[in-house]
Amino acid sequence: MKRLRVALLGCGNVGAALVDLLDEQRDAIVARTGIDITVERIAVRSTARQRPVAVHPSVFTTDPLAAVEDPDTDLVVEVIGGIEPARSLVTRAIELGKPVVTANKELLANHGAELFAAADAAGVDLLFEAAVAGGIPLVRPLRESLVGEPIRRIVGIVNGTTNYVLTKMSESGADYAEALAEAQRLGYAERDPTADVEGFDAGAKAAIIATIAFGAVVVAGDVYHEGISAVTAHDIETARHLGHVIKAIAVVERTDDPAVTGPDEPPEVAVRVHPAMIPATHPLASVRDSFNAVFIEGDAVGELMLYGRGAGGRPTASAVLGDLIDAAVNVHNGGPGRIGRLARARIRPIDDLSCPYYLSLDVADRPGVLARVADVLGRHGVSIRSMEQHGIGDDARLVFITHRARERDVQDTLAALRELDAVHAVGTLMRVVGSDEDRG
Amino acid sequence: MKRLRVALLGCGNVGAALVDLLDEQRDAIVARTGIDITVERIAVRSTARQRPVAVHPSVFTTDPLAAVEDPDTDLVVEVIGGIEPARSLVTRAIELGKPVVTANKELLANHGAELFAAADAAGVDLLFEAAVAGGIPLVRPLRESLVGEPIRRIVGIVNGTTNYVLTKMSESGADYAEALAEAQRLGYAERDPTADVEGFDAGAKAAIIATIAFGAVVVAGDVYHEGISAVTAHDIETARHLGHVIKAIAVVERTDDPAVTGPDEPPEVAVRVHPAMIPATHPLASVRDSFNAVFIEGDAVGELMLYGRGAGGRPTASAVLGDLIDAAVNVHNGGPGRIGRLARARIRPIDDLSCPYYLSLDVADRPGVLARVADVLGRHGVSIRSMEQHGIGDDARLVFITHRARERDVQDTLAALRELDAVHAVGTLMRVVGSDEDRG
Structure with a gap:
């Protein structure tokens, strides 16, 4: 039988749930893949703390780097979270040609590009299904x-x-x-x-x-x-x-x-x-x-x-386990699925986006006010799709839904509305997403 | 650049949409995978019919077997549907060591086991994401x-x-x-x-x-x-x-x-x-x-x-294309993801299942009827969770939701209720799925 020995970095909710799941599913995984996946090292900040995982105490270590570098470690699972020391440890594992499975969104959202490039250069898997939406499979479908x-x-x-x-x-x-x-x-x-x-x-x-x-x-x-x-x-x-x-x-x-x-x-x-x-x-x-x-x-x-479930120990551990099995199969069959070197995207600023908007205004309840407000919207190219008016005390509250409008024009509109005496308060401005107009 | 030459069997909605999609996405697929996927043969029942696909007329053939056996065919996509000739053609492709992508649910639901075993023996991919839920990725996540x-x-x-x-x-x-x-x-x-x-x-x-x-x-x-x-x-x-x-x-x-x-x-x-x-x-x-x-x-x-989208030409073709790219990468990198030989499941008959039930009865609107109905349910071990009574003309309609009950007991209950003079009609019996009681 083939073996795959794992160093687990971090043993919080997700790490502990992963150890449990692997224990429960070990026979089934062997039956499906022919690979026996075992956790040989668990790196934690302190070994003094009691942990609810059924492993021999000698598996715990406070030296995560040694766990990564151990020649008996075939693959590294990183569930520490945060940038450092996760970044250095993951980088070191990749340098050593060891596949990495991580659930660390901060790390990937800030240093994903360098890590993907390093994994590509080393020819190893860097898998992170659990980092995006917990137990929901999203990275693999995409x-x-x-x-x-x-x-x-x-x-x-x-x-x-x-x-x-x-x-x-x-x-x-x-x-x-x-x-x-x-x-x-x-x-x-x-x-x-x-x-x-x-x-x-x-x-x-x-x-x-x-x-x-x-x-x-x-x-x-x-x-x-x-x-x-x-x-x-x-x-x-x-x-x-x-x-x-x-x-x-x-x-x-x-x-x-x-x-x-x-x-x-x-x-x-x-x-x-x-x-x-x-x-x-x-x-x-x-x-x-x-x-x-x-x-x-x-x-x-x-x-x-x-x-x-986008979070929680067992759902997230389930996603980590899916990646772990994938990486294990790749180690034995060759052919990791790498992302490779990616270019930097061009980012469109929020000011240039357009969508329908919801806007509420508290205004003086007197004739002519609605006309003045509508005039301000019109002058900024913001077209009204529907409007409602409710009395609130001495004021009136106007609620608008606009047609698709540019963010910059809507922000300019708000600035102009704040200048009007009759406008007592500019309440909520909210984008409308998923309506027919927004989809079209 | 690597190439992968496809024989497409069938050119209905899904086949035509696949040809379009491949055409639109060809450059992007080459950029992502390094493989140029081209449709070299399209087998149809009649070449006389005009088809809305942008390929040279010489690509069409009325001989699907020759298209499968052509040494220039690297992979077969089957979107004919039904059992024969799809079954023979898919079997032949597998024998020749050519991967198959199919959207054919009848074929897999009736002959999946023999086809999975043949693909396993031949060491080739048999992929079928599109056969289950159209464009929804389900097979791969599972x-x-x-x-x-x-x-x-x-x-x-x-x-x-x-x-x-x-x-x-x-x-x-x-x-x-x-x-x-x-x-x-x-x-x-x-x-x-x-x-x-x-x-x-x-x-x-x-x-x-x-x-x-x-x-x-x-x-x-x-x-x-x-x-x-x-x-x-x-x-x-x-x-x-x-x-x-x-x-x-x-x-x-x-x-x-x-x-x-x-x-x-x-x-x-x-x-x-x-x-x-x-x-x-x-x-x-x-x-x-x-x-x-x-x-x-x-x-x-x-x-x-x-x-x-569980159906429709383009959503289904999108799922076929995902499989096609997967199989293309496997052809060039080795390591198809096969299902292998599966045992026959043991099937539990419907009679032995249990869940909560909804039941409506039209009964005579007179004293004592509800008690007699409730007695019949109780004698069969069917426990009532909630009941409502509405007048309908001279009758009353009783609507029950039961606690979790066995199908056999519920069917026996219905038979006994039909024997009661006061029960004029046994209306709808419907299982309740997804309630707290059903999940627990």
């Missing part, structure tokens, strides 16, 4: 099933915390602070929720998704961000009234025409993370609680959605 | 991403015609005949809709899904079938009232305990196709119109859903 498919756009709900908070607000009428507090109580949100609610976590994932989908490097710093902390219960109620739900989404899209851009020229892409209104009939609208989903718009395949 | 994942159950909406008909009934209040007529007018249903509405199409797909998911052969004849023609507008209205939707689903599940069944013993599985009530909050409930989706319940990964 790289294999859809390798011949021109992808136009991918819209993802890729952060479970923000989806949980917005689902609670939507279904129980809770406000943002209440919903976040409940998410923290249930363990869906960290005590410091910044990385989730401000969109940094989703942004790192969006950078990796764009890199794979369009075959050109996008890094975390390229991603336009907006968090969900400004979303109000009123916005959610208005969205429902208009047949929409509010979701925190990541959008990666190709903005040039592939027929015009030469095959050697890098594609132009836009990558952004923000709350958006989505039609209630759109498949993403039904993604509830802490679930994730990725909606792919392809030229030939049409609309495709992949839905599941 | 075989690769989830290779280390113990799958418990898969529930799929795998027939676009029935999903379209039920969506129309649900959203417009149309009855079955009206909705079917509209589906036929729009081209979503054949003039003879039997294969779709009676569940044969979904049954063939379910057999293939079960074979891949559980690694043991299930054939079309193993699948329990019920069609959707008995579903009434009243059932749909009652389902909505109870917070459910009615969907035509395929269910494949493992019914033995993998920890007890030895690794060399074939698994026991149940495979069935029928309409079912699904909670409105379940992700499958939001799969509308002619879309398909496959909901996977795994031990580690949890819940996973893959959604998209």
Whole structure:
């Protein structure tokens, strides 16, 4: 029987679940692949801590570099997270010709290009299904099933915390602070929720998704961000009234025409993370609680959605295990599936994007105000698709949905509206994604 | 540059779309894989018919066997459909050591085992992503991403015609005949809709899904079938009232305990196709119109859903192209991913399954009737979870949702109820799938 000896770097939720899964599935994996995969080394920060994994204590080490360099290590699984020491350890493994499986989104979103190039040069696998959407298979479908498919756009709900908070607000009428507090109580949100609610976590994932989908490097710093902390219960109620739900989404899209851009020229892409209104009939609208989903718009395949658990020990470990088996088979059969050297994508700035917008304004409730507001929109080339007016105390609230408009024009419109005496407050501005007008 | 020369058998919607896609994507495929894939032969029944594909007329032939045997053919794509001549042609290609990509569900659902074994013996790829769920990547995720994942159950909406008909009934209040007529007018249903509405199409797909998911052969004849023609507008209205939707689903599940069944013993599985009530909050409930989706319940990964276009020329051709590129890379790099020889699964009969049930009865509206009905259910071990009663003319309609019950006991209950004078009609019996009780 063939063997594959693994050094596991990190033993948190995902690492411990991986050890369990391998233990449960060992016979089945041997039956399917003929390869016996064993964890020979587990590198941890401290061996003093008790860990819920059924391995001999001698397997633990506090020296991850020695575990990587050990001649008895055939493959490295990195689930430490963060940039260093993960970056140095993964680089060293690749130099030594050892395949690497990682679940580390920060590492790939910031240093993916250099690591892909190093893996290509060394002729080894660098696999990372678990880094993007936890247990949802996304990297492999994009790289294999859809390798011949021109992808136009991918819209993802890729952060479970923000989806949980917005689902609670939507279904129980809770406000943002209440919903976040409940998410923290249930363990869906960290005590410091910044990385989730401000969109940094989703942004790192969006950078990796764009890199794979369009075959050109996008890094975390390229991603336009907006968090969900400004979303109000009123916005959610208005969205429902208009047949929409509010979701925190990541959008990666190709903005040039592939027929015009030469095959050697890098594609132009836009990558952004923000709350958006989505039609209630759109498949993403039904993604509830802490679930994730990725909606792919392809030229030939049409609309495709992949839905599941984007985080959690066992779902993420399941994705790591899929990669691990893949790499193990490649070690014994040759032919790793490498990404190779990628060019840097050209990034289209947010100002140049266009989509329909939702806009709410609190204005003085007197004749002529609507005409003045409409005039400002018109002068900036922002065309109104629908409008509603509600009384709120002495004021009136105007709610607009626009036709497709340019971000820069919409921002200029807001600046001009703030100058009007009759406009008491410019409320929420939100992009509308997935409507007929947005898709067309 | 490496070349791969394809013989395409069949040139209907899928074949023509594949030729187009290959033409559009040729440069991109060369850039990604270094392989130039060209269609050298297209076998059709008649060369007289004008076809909307941009190839030289000399590419067409009416001799598919000669196209397969041509030494200039490196790989065969079969999109003829049906059992013969597809079976003989695919078998011959495999004998000659030529990889095969097929979209033929009838062929695989009936003769998959012999073809997988032949491909294994010859050491060539037999790929069939497009045969199961059109453009939705399902076979590859199951075989690769989830290779280390113990799958418990898969529930799929795998027939676009029935999903379209039920969506129309649900959203417009149309009855079955009206909705079917509209589906036929729009081209979503054949003039003879039997294969779709009676569940044969979904049954063939379910057999293939079960074979891949559980690694043991299930054939079309193993699948329990019920069609959707008995579903009434009243059932749909009652389902909505109870917070459910009615969907035509395929269910494949493992019914033995993998920890007890030895690794060399074939698994026991149940495979069935029928309409079912699904909670409105379940992700499958939001799969509308002619879309398909496959909901996977795994031990580690949890819940996973893959959604998209299950049919249509370009979506299906997109899946064929993914396989084609995969096989092309394998031809040049070695190492086809074969399924090998599979044992025959043990099939659990429908009588031995259990789930919650929905049952409607029209009964005489007089005292004591409910007690007698409840007594019949109780004597058969069928426990009531909820009950509603509505007046309809002189009768009363009783609607029950049961706790989890055995199919055999429920069928015996129905027989006993039909004996009661007070029961005027036994209406719809429908399984409830995806509720908390069903999942637990």
